[in-house]
Amino acid sequence: MSKTSNDSDSASWPDTSSPNQALFTKMADDLASKGLSILPAALPDELCLALRAQQISMDDDQFRQAGIGRGTDAGHNELVRTDQICWISKQTPAGSMWLEWADSLRLFLNRELMLGLFAFESHFAHYRPGAFYKRHQDAFVGEANRVLSLVVYLNPGWCSDDGGELVIYQDSVDQQGVRVMPLMGTVVAFLSEGFPHEVLPAQKDRYSVAGWYRMNTTKSGRVDPPE
Numbered sequence: 513m514s515k516t517s518n519d520s521d522s523a524s525w526p527d528t529s530s531p532n533q534a535l536f537t538k539m540a541d542d543l544a545s546k547g548l549s550i551l552p553a554a555l556p557d558e559l560c561l562a563l564r565a566q567q568i569s570m571d572d573d574q575f576r577q578a579g580i581g582r583g584t585d586a587g588h589n590e591l592v593r594t595d596q597i598c599w600i601s602k603q604t605p606a607g608s609m610w611l612e613w614a615d616s617l618r619l620f621l622n623r624e625l626m627l628g629l630f631a632f633e634s635h636f637a638h639y640r641p642g643a644f645y646k647r648h649q650d651a652f653v654g655e656a657n658r659v660l661s662l663v664v665y666l667n668p669g670w671c672s673d674d675g676g677e678l679v680i681y682q683d684s685v686d687q688q689g690v691r692v693m694p695l696m697g698t699v700v701a702f703l704s705e706g707f708p709h710e711v712l713p714a715q716k717d718r719y720s721v722a723g724w725y726r727m728n729t730t731k732s733g734r735v736d737p738p739e
């Protein structure tokens with residue numbers, strides 16, 4: 513697992529020439545007004561193509577069955593999720609490009625929304641045909657752990673018959689939700705405590721990257737996020 517954190521949040525600011533400026537601004541506006549942003553064809557092509565190329569070139573043995581929870585609470589439960597994951601590090605060009613992009617988004621959102629995002633962790637996810645992730649939340653109120661969830665999709669030519677939609681619910685009672693097709697370049701971000709969501713079974717291989725920004729909740733004697 514790789515994390516990025518940074519004390520010098522002003523280092524790359526302001527960066528008005530950035531091609532990401534319009535995208536980041538739209539995401540910040542959506543998050544401020546709704547806590548949720550769904551942006552089709554948004555991730556820069558170069559980054560999207562690099563991530564997809566890396567993911568599809570990786571051997572199956574680099575992936576492992578995704579777990580639930582972290583650290584000592586972590587466990588596998590194939591009734592809940594059946595995707596395979598691989599944590600992303602800066603050791604590959606695509607991983608490095610992705611983590612740098614995610615860090616520039618972190619700095620932008622901290623400036624615009626004062627979210628206090630401190631660290632980022634992220635993995636490739638591969639849902640084989642039939643794989644799913646049942647309705648869940650990425651964080652729970654009061655845990656101050658994962659603050660913002662970010663997902664990008666790496667599947668060109670995905671269509672509605674292929675299934676595999678992400679369904680995002682407004683709250684714990686919403687049963688209808690909003691469906692998002694995992695089409696190449698779509699970027700989704702939402703407040704981790706706010707939106708239950710699920711991944712419906714896909715008819716074919718579904719590739720994505722999921723990541724979470726965390727706050728610095730370090731207390732004396734205990735480093736959190738863990739190094």
Ligand SMILES: O=C(O)CCC(=O)C(=O)O
Binds near residue numbers: 710711720
């Ligand atoms: O792949 C997706 O659409 C969402 C994945 C997800 O909810 C998660 O990994 O926590």
Ligand SMILES: [Fe+2]
Binds near residue numbers: 648649650709
């Ligand atoms: Fe999730």
